[in-house]
Amino acid sequence: MNDETNSNTPPIDENKYIALRREKLTQLREQGQAYPNDFERKEFAQELHDSYDGLNREQLEEQAVAVSFAGRMMFQRVMGKASFAHLKDMSGTLQIFVQRDAIGEEAYNAFKQSDIGDIYGVKGVLFKTRTDELTVKVSELTLLTKSLRPLPEKFHGLTDQEQKYRQRYIDLIMNEDSRRVFKIRTQTISFIRQYLTDAGFIEVETPMMQVIPGGAVARPFITHHNALDMELYLRIAPELYLKRLVVGGIEQVFEINRNFRNEGLSTRHNPEFTMLEFYQAYANYEDLMNLTEDMVRQLAKAVVGTTTIDYQGDQFDLEKPFERMTVAEAVMKYNPDLDASKLEDSDYCRSIAEGMHIKTEQSWGAGKLLIEIFEKTAEDQLMQPTFITAYPTEVSPLSRRNDENPFVTDRFEFFVGGRELANGFSELNDPEDQAERFQHQVSEKESGDDEAMHYDADYIRALEYGMPPTAGEGIGIDRLVMLLTNAPSIRDVILFPHMRPE
RNA sequence: GGGCCGUUAGCUCAGCUGGUAGAGCAGUUGACUUUUAAUCAAUUGGUCGGGCGUUCGAAUCGCCCACGGCCCA
CATH class of the missing domain: 2.40.50.140 (Nucleic acid-binding proteins)
Structure with a gap:
């Protein structure tokens, strides 16, 4: 200096x-x-x-x-x-x-x-x-x-949240519980890495700076490459690169790394967060639900020594088989007065959504409206470990359509304590269907949705070489660690959470 | 983005309807050769988050700003 x-x-x-x-x-x-x-x-x-x-x-x-x-x-x-x-x-x-x-x-x-x-x-x-x-x-x-x-004084230690986050070094010196949280975080990542490696998966690193930010629906951070004089995006997900690797013959692949999303901050959202994504060829979404259930159960035993999780006054049981139901079943469970036969009818869903004071867009179809209803009425009630399946195709641009009902995809999300911990699906490996879905996202973007996906032509080209039937999944590591450490905020499980400058 | 709450000594916190700013721990000086939030004696320490206003007088009342927490979108 x-x-x-x-x-x-x-x-x-x-x-x-x-x-x-x-x-x-x-x-x-x-x-x-x-x-x-x-x-x-x-x-x-x-x-x-x-x-x-x-x-x-x-x-x-x-x-x-x-x-x-x-x-x-x-x-x-x-x-x-x-x-x-x-x-x-x-x-x-x-x-x-x-x-x-x-x-x-x-x-x-x-x-x-x-x-x-x-x-x-x-x-x-x-x-x-x-x-x-x-x-x-x-x-x-x-x-x-x-x-x-x-x-800080020894008896009370450091309790000021802001100082704990800004000066984590003091927090770590003073608070045994903070050290415990970050130890469990490390053990969680080690366990998952070992679990997947033992199951034959190969760990890779894919670009954090991407020319086309893909693999998720989110607003990216933009940066600039001076020598090439071009804009680059910090990745919102590694998904499309990992699936290119499946095309390339790495049939079981995973990455644990940071994603960046340019969104608001909350107790559940940090602009950079850690994600596990893994892909397995010749598997489907049901195989991954089974894998997830086993991995989460064993993880809890390994790092906290029990499958009974106390979280902020609630208790979750990771030992008994995880519940499974479709989006439509969940919506009906928490809204028994709705007409189950009309949940794929956009006029019906729109009137229901508007009756719930959900702000809707004209361009939304039944699938998007149904998911809004699900998120508003069902999601935060999913306390015990639950897989929700059959997500509408409209909101699942990278997922394989269901063979019996093309309105939905072979996709699941995993919830504990009302929070989404994982998202997985049988991958869409039909390049022509994928091209159409990208096209649909592009028109969404043109009509003002700046979270909609870009058209990734090279990804389509990769699929045209042929991707085997594959299932893939992402697990939010930070939220998983929150659950295992009884942490109320994502900032408690990130060593240096994002803060406004002092 | 909206609502509510918070910001006082190094730390944890009091401070009432406006009247010279307090405690515990820590610190300083001294005593003590097995202490466990040690004990005993003495003692220092403040731009009350920042700014503007009301008032004879503001930590306290009002407005604005900053940062944080919680809830909502």
């Missing part, structure tokens, strides 16, 4: 606490290397607890276990000529016991000057206190990093 950028840096908050710590840092600089990098950390807190918590005082004393341990000081208690402190590392917390007579008067006085948040390396021998807490009796103590900013 040069001087100019420094001078452009807005001043950040300073206060007397920071000033006092800066003075201590200045002294450290005068005494030598203030930021040493030669401490050799050999043990983690948790492995020491695992190995030695079980031993009694006498056994520990006999073994005289020497350790070299480092961490952030989260707690310090000075009692005259001896002090206790807790050092926290990535794995957990370990107590240290520092005595003047063991490390010398000069070092001990320096230790008394330290602040909560300082990072220490210690060498010493393990012992147990009167209350049987595993503790390092320190023989050598090194201040590795001076902390200049005071941490």
Whole structure:
């Protein structure tokens, strides 16, 4: 960073606490290397607890276990000529016991000057206190990093939502539950990756910057490539690229990566979010429902140890077979007064929708109207794990038509707690049907729907080479993690959620 | 985009119908060689989110703005 950028840096908050710590840092600089990098950390807190918590005082004393341990000081208690402190590392917390007579008067006085948040390396021998807490009796103590900013008070921790999101590092230092959430997130992604790999799927990476944003109905972010002087779109979905790979013979393929959608923010929407998409040739949407059911059930067992999920006051059972019903069945279940035989009649659906104060467009057919009715009256009632099938063709431009009823497609969405977690279908592999559907989307776009899809000519060309019968699915990882961690907002499961600049 | 709520010390929060801004923890100084939200004594600390207005007087009332939270579209 040069001087100019420094001078452009807005001043950040300073206060007397920071000033006092800066003075201590200045002294450290005068005494030598203030930021040493030669401490050799050999043990983690948790492995020491695992190995030695079980031993009694006498056994520990006999073994005289020497350790070299480092961490952030989260707690310090000075009692005259001896002090206790807790050092926290990535794995957990370990107590240290520092005595003047063991490390010398000069070092001990320096230790008394330290602040909560300082990072220490210690060498010493393990012992147990009167209350049987595993503790390092320190023989050598090194201040590795001076902390200049005071941490939140230990009892309440950091509760301010905004600060948790903007300064996630403080949140992670202070809140065990936040660390737990992000650990479960990591474990979730690892589990899924392993599950699919074990099932013969191959993981790939496809473009995040696309010339034609496809694969979903959403508004994209636009960016610009200088050398080529052209607009590019951040992807809204990887779908069309993954299906090109199926054409190319990668018959079972998946990607876990970020999608970007230029839409409003809410507790369920972040502009960038993580999606799993996977495709399997010679499978249909029912195979994928079965796979999803098994994967979600096993995932829950693996990462939270139970298939009974407590979520914001509700309880969901992932053990018993997931319910399955069609869109039309769901609409009738929650609107028993409707005429089931007229749900494919656009005039009928329009009058019902308008009676529900749904804002409709003239161009909408029965399928779109039916989905609006479904979303308004049924979706948020789907609490227990439920697959909804038979989505109207009109709202499923990439899905294969149903053989018996071309009004609907071989598609499902998966709901838990009233929230859509997954969307899958037998893929439309008829290039001529796909071309027509794209054409329909283009006319929607021309009549003002800026979320409608573009015509992707190369994708049609790929299909013309022949894509085997295939089923594909997308699972929203963030929402899945919300469910598993009992998180009320998507921002709680994204390390650095999007915020307006301070 | 609309509605409601919030923004006060480093952190967590009080602050009534307008009258010199408070607590706990943290910090500072001192005591204490097995503490667990340690204890004891003393003590510092504020542009009350920003701006404008009403008023003799505004953290408090009104308007505007910023940021956040929740709900709705």
